[in-house]
Every structure is written in C-alpha cells, then in structure tokens.
Amino acid sequence: MVRIAAVGDLHIKGEPPADLVAAITDLDETADLLVVAGDITNGGRLIEAEAAAELLALSRLPILAVMGNHDRRCLRRKAFYSILARAGVDMLDGEIRVMSFGSETVGFAGIGGSGGGFWPDAGPDAVHSRALQRLRVKARLEATRLDQALQSLESHEVDHTVVITHFAPTINTLGVEPEAKYWMLGNIELGRTIDRFPVDLVLHGHAHLGNPIGRTPNGVLVRNVAQSVTGGVVVHELDRESAATATWPAFERSA
Numbered sequence: 001m002v003r004i005a006a007v008g009d010l011h012i013k014g015e016p017p018a019d020l021v022a023a024i025t026d027l028d029e030t031a032d033l034l035v036v037a038g039d040i041t042n043g044g045r046l047i048e049a050e051a052a053a054e055l056l057a058l059s060r061l062p063i064l065a066v067m068g069n070h071d072r073r074c075l076r077r078k079a080f081y082s083i084l085a086r087a088g089v090d091m092l093d094g095e096i097r098v099m100s101f102g103s104e105t106v107g108f109a110g111i112g113g114s115g116g117g118f119w120p121d122a123g124p125d126a127v128h129s130r131a132l133q134r135l136r137v138k139a140r141l142e143a144t145r146l147d148q149a150l151q152s153l154e155s156h157e158v159d160h161t162v163v164i165t166h167f168a169p170t171i172n173t174l175g176v177e178p179e180a181k182y183w184m185l186g187n188i189e190l191g192r193t194i195d196r197f198p199v200d201l202v203l204h205g206h207a208h209l210g211n212p213i214g215r216t217p218n219g220v221l222v223r224n225v226a227q228s229v230t231g232g233v234v235v236h237e238l239d240r241e242s243a244a245t246a247t248w249p250a251f252e253r254s255a
C-alpha cells in the first residue's frame with residue numbers, strides 16, 4: 001500500500017497558521033509522499049515561497065506539487081521554483097514522475113490546468129465573450145499537455161497512476177460553489193483526458209467550497225484536497241483492491 005498525503009490551497013502569506021504546521025510536521029510517520037495541489041502561496045511572492053518551503057520541509061517527505069492560479073502571479077517563476085526545490089518540492093507542469101515505494105510503483109502526471117467550464121452540462125452562459133474563448137483555448141492546451149504526459153507514462157511499468165491538478169476535472173467535487181463560478185473552477189477537457197487513461201486517483205484543489213470526494217464522468221476517483229474542504233491534510237491509501245471496489249457517499253448540493 002502507498003500512502004499519499006495531500007493538501008491544496010495553503011495560500012501562505014507569512015507565518016503559517018499553527019494547525020497547518022501541526023498537520024504537516026512529521027507527516028513521514030503516516031505517509032510516503034506529500035502532494036500539494038497548488039495555491040501554495042497567496043500572491044506568488046518569493047517571500048511567501050520561502051515561508052511555504054520552510055513549512056513543507058517539516059513533512060520530511062518527498063513532495064510533488066503543481067502551480068495554482070495564485071502561484072502563477074509570480075513574476076520570477078525560476079526563483080519561485082528554486083526556493084521550493086531547495087525544500088524538496090518537485091513542481092510538475094505537464095511532467096511525469098515514476099516513483100517506487102517498497103514493491104509498488106506509482107506514476108504521477110501533474111499540471112496546473114485552467115478554468116473553462118464543463119460544457120455541455122454546465123458551460124458558462126456568455127460563451128461568446130473573448131475572455132472565455134481564450135480560456136477555452138487554454139483549457140484545451142492544458143488538457144493536451146496532460147494527455148501527452150499520461151501517454152508518456154504508458155511506457156513505464158506502474159502499479160498505480162495518479163493525476164495532480166489545481167483546477168477541477170469534474171463538477172462532482174465542486175460542492176456548494178455557485179454554478180455561476182464553475183467556468184473559473186475547472187474544465188471538462190481535463191476530465192475527458194483523464195478518462196482516456198487507466199488513472200486510479202485525481203487530486204485537485206482550487207474549489208474552496210467544494211466537497212472532498214467525487215468522480216470523473218467515467219468514474220475515476222477524484223479528491224478535492226483544498227485545505228478549506230478537508231480541514232487539513234488527507235492521507236489517501238492507494239492499493240489495487242480498494243481502488244477497484246471503493247464506493248464513496250454521493251454529495252448532495254444543499255439548496
């Protein structure tokens with residue numbers, strides 16, 4: 001069994017809150033790897049990256065992460081990456097990693113993703129606006145890069161495949177987010193891409209008012225690990241049998 005600790009949307013501005021420090025410190029006692037699903041910092045500032053790096057290093061785990069929209073505000077991307085890299089954070093932007101934990105091998109594909117909407121079910125009304133058209137193009141581009149990453153994983157022998165994104169690949173984990181905001185929260189192209197591959201688990205963040213567990217249209221397990229949704233860090237146990245048989249309670253939208 002492989003134990004993946006996951007959290008998203010830390011939004012670090014300065015000194016991290018004590019409960020977050022407690023949740024991350026010594027995570028190596030309960031998990032094999034830490035995944036951070038974007039929005040590590042609040043404004044993409046280097047000083048925030050320094051604080052986040054210091055916090056994440058407390059986990060004493062290998063760390064895989066993707067950029068969130070808040071991290072993308074950073075104007076000095078290379079410096080941002082290298083501050084986090086010094087703390088052991090491996091930032092994925094359309095790349096894959098193949099990692100072994102004991103006798104099990106896990107393939108990871110990570111990408112930030114984008115908004116764009118969930119047509120035809122929940123596409124934005126104003127699809128003709130130029131900004132939305134641009135977002136659709138970006139959504140397709142990011143999905144294509146994820147597709148390429150997942151294709152390149154196919155040449156590796158892996159026991160499990162995990163996708164890490166910041167934006168949501170399904171409306172299923174958007175919880176009580178207002179429907180009018182869906183187009184900003186994720187896009188269906190990511191979900192469709194994931195559904196073409198034997199993915200066991202998707203970890204995303206960004207939907208702060210979402211719900212913790214859902215599925216892609218074809219039934220791949222999706223966990224929204226935004227800190228505000230889970231209340232901290234979740235540890236997901238990846239094993240072949242539970243991935244195939246797990247059932248999760250359906251989330252009901254409250255009126």
Ligand SMILES: [Fe+2]
Binds near residue numbers: 070206208
């Ligand atoms: Fe966020």
Ligand SMILES: [Fe+2]
Binds near residue numbers: 069206
């Ligand atoms: Fe975000």
